[in-house]
Amino acid sequence: MMIFDRFPVAAGTLLASVVALNFSMLAAAYGQSAQAPTSDPTNAGKAVFGKANCMGCHKWHGNGGGGYGGDALSLRKTDLTRDQIIEVVGCGRPGTGMPFFTRGAYDEVKCHDMNRQDAGAQMPPEGGMFLRSKDIEAVADYVIAHIKGAGEPTYAECIAFFSSSSRVCDVYKTQAQKPDDATASRGKGQ
Amino acid sequence: MERSSGHTRMLMRSCLLAAAAAVASVMSTLPVSAADEVSQERLLNVDKEPGNWLHHHQNYSAHRFSTLKEVNRDNVKNLKVAWTMHLGGIEGGGIWSHGGLEGTPIAENGFLYVTDGWGSVYKIDAHGGRGALVWKMDPKTDRDWAGAVACCGVDNRGVALWGNLVISHTLDGRLIATNKETGQVAWQRTVADPDKGEVITGAPLIVKNMAITGVAGAEYGIRGWIAATDLSTQKEVWRTHTIPGKGEPGSETWKDSNNAAAAGGGSTWVTGTYDPATDTIVWGIGNPGPDWDNAYRPGDNLYTDSSLALDATTGKIKWHYQHTPNDPYDYDSVAENVLVDVPGPSGPRKLALEADRNGFAYAIDRTNGKFVWGLPFVKKVTWTKGLDPESGKPIEYDPNKSVQAYIASVTPSRTNMETHICPGNMGGKNWPPTAYNPDLKLWYIPVIESCNRIKVEVMTPDKLKPREFWTGGGPSQPFKITGSVTAIDVTTGKIAGKMETPFPNLGGILATPDLIFTGQPSGEVMALDAKSLQKLWEFNTGGGVNAPPMTFTVDGKQYVAILVGLGGAWDKWFIDATPELKKIQPGSMLYVFAL
Numbered sequence: 001m002m003i004f005d006r007f008p009v010a011a012g013t014l015l016a017s018v019v020a021l022n023f024s025m026l027a028a029a030y031g032q033s034a035q036a037p038t039s040d041p042t043n044a045g046k047a048v049f050g051k052a053n054c055m056g057c058h059k060w061h062g063n064g065g066g067g068y069g070g071d072a073l074s075l076r077k078t079d080l081t082r083d084q085i086i087e088v089v090g091c092g093r094p095g096t097g098m099p100f101f102t103r104g105a106y107d108e109v110k111c112h113d114m115n116r117q118d119a120g121a122q123m124p125p126e127g128g129m130f131l132r133s134k135d136i137e138a139v140a141d142y143v144i145a146h147i148k149g150a151g152e153p154t155y156a157e158c159i160a161f162f163s164s165s166s167r168v169c170d171v172y173k174t175q176a177q178k179p180d181d182a183t184a185s186r187g188k189g190q
Numbered sequence: 191m192e193r194s195s196g197h198t199r200m201l202m203r204s205c206l207l208a209a210a211a212a213v214a215s216v217m218s219t220l221p222v223s224a225a226d227e228v229s230q231e232r233l234l235n236v237d238k239e240p241g242n243w244l245h246h247h248q249n250y251s252a253h254r255f256s257t258l259k260e261v262n263r264d265n266v267k268n269l270k271v272a273w274t275m276h277l278g279g280i281e282g283g284g285i286w287s288h289g290g291l292e293g294t295p296i297a298e299n300g301f302l303y304v305t306d307g308w309g310s311v312y313k314i315d316a317h318g319g320r321g322a323l324v325w326k327m328d329p330k331t332d333r334d335w336a337g338a339v340a341c342c343g344v345d346n347r348g349v350a351l352w353g354n355l356v357i358s359h360t361l362d363g364r365l366i367a368t369n370k371e372t373g374q375v376a377w378q379r380t381v382a383d384p385d386k387g388e389v390i391t392g393a394p395l396i397v398k399n400m401a402i403t404g405v406a407g408a409e410y411g412i413r414g415w416i417a418a419t420d421l422s423t424q425k426e427v428w429r430t431h432t433i434p435g436k437g438e439p440g441s442e443t444w445k446d447s448n449n450a451a452a453a454g455g456g457s458t459w460v461t462g463t464y465d466p467a468t469d470t471i472v473w474g475i476g477n478p479g480p481d482w483d484n485a486y487r488p489g490d491n492l493y494t495d496s497s498l499a500l501d502a503t504t505g506k507i508k509w510h511y512q513h514t515p516n517d518p519y520d521y522d523s524v525a526e527n528v529l530v531d532v533p534g535p536s537g538p539r540k541l542a543l544e545a546d547r548n549g550f551a552y553a554i555d556r557t558n559g560k561f562v563w564g565l566p567f568v569k570k571v572t573w574t575k576g577l578d579p580e581s582g583k584p585i586e587y588d589p590n591k592s593v594q595a596y597i598a599s600v601t602p603s604r605t606n607m608e609t610h611i612c613p614g615n616m617g618g619k620n621w622p623p624t625a626y627n628p629d630l631k632l633w634y635i636p637v638i639e640s641c642n643r644i645k646v647e648v649m650t651p652d653k654l655k656p657r658e659f660w661t662g663g664g665p666s667q668p669f670k671i672t673g674s675v676t677a678i679d680v681t682t683g684k685i686a687g688k689m690e691t692p693f694p695n696l697g698g699i700l701a702t703p704d705l706i707f708t709g710q711p712s713g714e715v716m717a718l719d720a721k722s723l724q725k726l727w728e729f730n731t732g733g734g735v736n737a738p739p740m741t742f743t744v745d746g747k748q749y750v751a752i753l754v755g756l757g758g759a760w761d762k763w764f765i766d767a768t769p770e771l772k773k774i775q776p777g778s779m780l781y782v783f784a785l
Contacts, residue, residue: 056285056762059338066647067409067659068341068763097666125766128287167362168284168334171385171656 045142046161048135052101053128060161060168062147072097075147085140089131092124103130226299226370228351230398234466241743243297246348246393247623248740250464251529254625255701256741260748263704265785266717266727272749272784275314275321279306279344280755280776284337288776289344290736290757292621294393294698295780296349297742297751303351306778307344307757308333309360311368314780316744321782325373329360332384336362339387339657341409342759347461347621348393350401352421357401359390365401365419379424381405387412387657392459397471397502400427402462408455408476408494408522411660416458416473416498418505428505432456432475432493440492440510445592448651450487453660455479456494460524460621463542465556470508471500472529472542472556477522480649481615482602483662488592490515495523497544497554509559513546515587516594518602519573519644520615520665521548528626528633529556532681543680545624545635547617550577551678563683567619567635567676570612572600602644602663614642615665616764622698623738625706627720632686633678634706636695640671642767667767675699675708675723689723693768696760698738700750709735711756711771715781733777736760750783 049055057072058064064072080088091111092100102109106116106123116123131139150157155177158169228244236242236249240257248254261269280288289307296303301324302314308331313324337344340361349358355367355376363382368375381403382388387410395402400418408414414432419425433454434440444451455478462473478494480486496512514521527542542556549571553562561582573596574584586596595601602609622636646663654660673694679686697709701720709715711734717727734756741750755778756771765772 053282053287056287059285063658065659066664067661068664068759071645071647071664162334164334166332166334167384168332168338170335 042142042145044135045138045140046146048131048139049142051129052131052135052139054139057097061153061157062143062150063153075143076150078143078148080148082140082144085143086136089136089139090133092127094119094122094124097125099125099127101127101129101131101136102133227353228298229353233396241297242299243295243740243742244351246294246296246350246395246461247463247526250466252463252526252623252626253528253530253628253701254623254699254738254740255627257703258741258743258748259703261702261705261741261750261785263719263726266705268785269717269727269729269750269783270785271729272782273320274782275323275780277304277306277312277753277778277780279308279310280757280778281308281333282337283308283333283344284335284340286337286340286344286762288757289755289778290734290761290776291753291755291778292343292345292391292737292758293348293753294623294738294740295751295753296351297740298351300744302742302751302780303349303356304753304780305346305348305358307346307361309346309358309366311349311356311358313356313370313373316742316749316782318745319747319784321780327356327366327368327373327375329358329364329366329375329378331360332362336360336384336389339384339407339410340389340391341406343757343762345391345758347391350394350396352396352399352401355421357394357396357421359392359394359403361389361391363388363390365394365403367421377424379419381417381419385656390459392461395461395464395471396421397464400502402471404458404460404462404473406457406459406476408457408479409481409659409661410657411453411455411479411654412457413452413454414456414458414476416462416471416500416505430500430505430507432458432498434492443490443492444487445489446487448486453479453654454487454491454494455481457522457524460526463527463529464502465529468557469502470556471502472527473498473500474524474527474544475522476524477520478517479660480662481520482518482644482646482664483604483649484516484518485593485604486649486662488516491517495521497523497527497542497552497559499556499559511552511554511559511561511582513544513550513552514548514584516592518594518596519548519611521546521618523547524621525619526623527554527556528624530626530628530633530680532631541680543624543626543633545619547613547615547619548573549613549618551633551635552582553680553683565678565683565685567678567685568613568637569639570641572610572612572641573597602646604646604648607646608643610641610643610669612641613638614640614667614669614671614767615644616640616642616671616694616759620696622696625699625701626680627701627703629703630720631680632720633680634699634701635676635678636698636708637674637676638671638694638696639673639690640694640767641669642666642671643668665763667764669767671764671767673710675706675718677723687721687723689718689725693771694760696758697735697752700739700741702741707739707741707750707752709739709752711735711760711768711774713754713774715739715752715783729783731779731781733779734761734771734774747784752781754779754781
């Protein structure tokens, strides 16, 4: 299902801005009717980032990267606006591995003015779960607030993301933050 | 009064029954007789206890051949599910949304020892025609830490037995010894470090009171190794790096000025084999990193993509045979080396067989590492015209070039940044194990018949970061991928048969005197005639088969067991090549069949 030719980016972006309005209207109509934003949209968005497995491709820090899955773009370096992010998450990006997360996208919900037939080989994959428009907005807010424009991932950011006792963040500790657990984690008696 | 005393009597009776049952279950788990202690003697002579399956690969030679023949070509059509057991471990972690099952059960005296992807060990009592969980040891693997640097899934391929201990690995880098009777952890030792991108997925190999551990992480810039831990002192006996250090023999095959060797890959995540006659461990070595940008690491990049022979006592390298020098395809050689002796003109020939990701099957003289024969076992190979009949190197290999291009028009490179290549980077043949029938001299390969598309990313030293992908590009899947079971006659080095399957073989193979067993990621477990490869029996498990079958006896009856639960690399990275498999649900289940 992966596509040879990437969806032309310039055209995509143009389309995106044209379609964004159209799309969010449809999404709103399809999903929950307009709701007051939750008091802490950023936390709700972080939860979506985990549960919809954005981190499976873009990593917890959003930097994405190559690897076995091809390249998920860096959300830290993205130029997209909130509306554009909402549109990419809802519709996916045709001709790439970025999945769509709106139920009915390319069916009842038109994306880039295309349905499945129009999209053909450019049809993006379907996300692991569908997100309501409120969740898509929340994850976009989270990306804007915590990921877009950020530099290299830091220990503080990582701890804030995981808030667990996992050692997943240890690697981001600066020399000063490291006691001597570099050796401790290696085990004794070698 | 009457009624209440009757009630009391009932209660008493059920208490007594329960107590009796408790005693019985204690009795059945108690006998710590010498017969239950696993010794080197027993590991060397598994043919004396055909009802047990003591090694990950069945014997030290990785034959995965059982002499049991209660189930045979005449009656296999009557094979039925005897019992099943749901296991756990499908939780996600790191970049993974769920775990899967890739393990081979170990069977000893009617008890099975199996693992789930996160390394929990389950001891199951298989007596009496049903399975009962005796204990479960949950190592509480640090899921996010390990799962974020596991390139290819939440995987654990099983345990080994030693003394009264069950020896296992965890994805987050530990070697754990669990008391076989109680399920209590006796000790654990950190062997690999996820902070460096190292994780462990393979089963340990036990040799002479040592547990041999291999590591994964060539997609994350590790420098691979094989390590031996003394099971009495829990100390490291040796650790041999698969990429030579500065000045060591082989270091001249890393010709760059970036110190590429320090992050050069060479993983060892498939359990190797052992030849007691020469005290030699033979182990398959993985791909170099960055996978697809071979211009970053000019030179042959030893010992990546090689079969490596080590002195078991010291870990010293005895010989190596490299399959794909300066690999630009992610064609690793981690696969098991199957040790077989076949008649030759001047006495028996001692071979090591390896079915490589690059699509070729190799026979190497395991006394000296010299090439004997090689042939393509997949239908389509585009990266080379074939192997040099003398050296076994790809014909286009040029020792005077530091960056190999092979057939340049299809090879990923800095001047060919997007290309289609066959086999694709999953192979060929991946970790799912082969099996060898020593009577028929047939070697059965679980094949992935594949092509895929590779995009190259030019790497620079600043892109090398701890715990981040170091692949120099990536694959995508515009082509449908299928599979086969391909049999090779080891006496001639020729293909003896091919049974094509709609999906790649992601499980591996078990051989018995006149049958082979295998599975499909679409759910089927099947038995084929050992000679004709004709399908004689099939059962759909309703899950994805991603693990090898094995067989054992209990109460004098033969059973065939297989873990079912699609995980691993496939359903995250390669699923687009098999869109039908998108409907296979994550699962975690042990199936046991009998007549």
